[in-house]
Amino acid sequence: GAVVSQHPSRVICKSGTSVKIECRSLDFQATTMFWYRQFPKQSLMLMATSNEGSKATYEQGVEKDKFLINHASLTLSTLTVTSAHPEDSSFYICSASPSGGHNEQFFGPGTRLTVL
Amino acid sequence: QKEVEQDPGPLSVPEGAIVSLNCTYSNSAFQYFMWYRQYSRKGPELLMYTYSSGNKEDGRFTAQVDKSSKYISLFIRDSQPSDSATYLCAMSARGNEKLTFGTGTRLTIIP
Numbered sequence: 001g002a003v004v005s006q007h008p009s010r011v012i013c014k015s016g017t018s019v020k021i022e023c024r025s026l027d028f029q030a031t032t033m034f035w036y037r038q039f040p041k042q043s044l045m046l047m048a049t050s051n052e053g054s055k056a057t058y059e060q061g062v063e064k065d066k067f068l069i070n071h072a073s074l075t076l077s078t079l080t081v082t083s084a085h086p087e088d089s090s091f092y093i094c095s096a097s098p099s100g101g102h103n104e105q106f107f108g109p110g111t112r113l114t115v116l
Numbered sequence: 117q118k119e120v121e122q123d124p125g126p127l128s129v130p131e132g133a134i135v136s137l138n139c140t141y142s143n144s145a146f147q148y149f150m151w152y153r154q155y156s157r158k159g160p161e162l163l164m165y166t167y168s169s170g171n172k173e174d175g176r177f178t179a180q181v182d183k184s185s186k187y188i189s190l191f192i193r194d195s196q197p198s199d200s201a202t203y204l205c206a207m208s209a210r211g212n213e214k215l216t217f218g219t220g221t222r223l224t225i226i227p
Contacts (some may be wrong), residue, residue: 004159032212043220044204095215103167103208112157
């Protein structure tokens, strides 16, 4: 149990385009999901906290207009990188915490974004 | 000073040895503690979850939390080459809130 999926696992896009990444909790409902990015050999950097049915809470320094987050249901959150640039190339990972659970967070497998 | 301190390693030990990984923290409000294992280019995998102080054992893994010392540990017994990965400690004060991570310790088990 407690499986989180991400799609796509890898994406390459041209500079200026937008990319949408999906995060799904497959066998549980998640009121709260989190989005992270990770640079090589570094720890995870929290970008935003996504709550179902409400606006996401962004960490300081993260541009909310560039990284659009939508948490439309208890099993799906999406991150859209708008007008992507090469510096947005990174490993994006989501996590989800089961509603009514013991507060563990389960991570997806990650999405590697490369912007040319 | 970071809220959570973790030795980044790298740490290399021979197969079969006991591995000890540790984190210290400064925020006394933390009460949810987790250890994750992350293989290269993969998402972190939850290994152990502990609420408040105490020990928890799961197979070859034992997690310890000492809130009085603000110190948590993960022990791996009978280490295997497949345990080679980066281990991240993470913690939070309340449930369903963002985690504060350590920097991760890169572990290599030598066959």
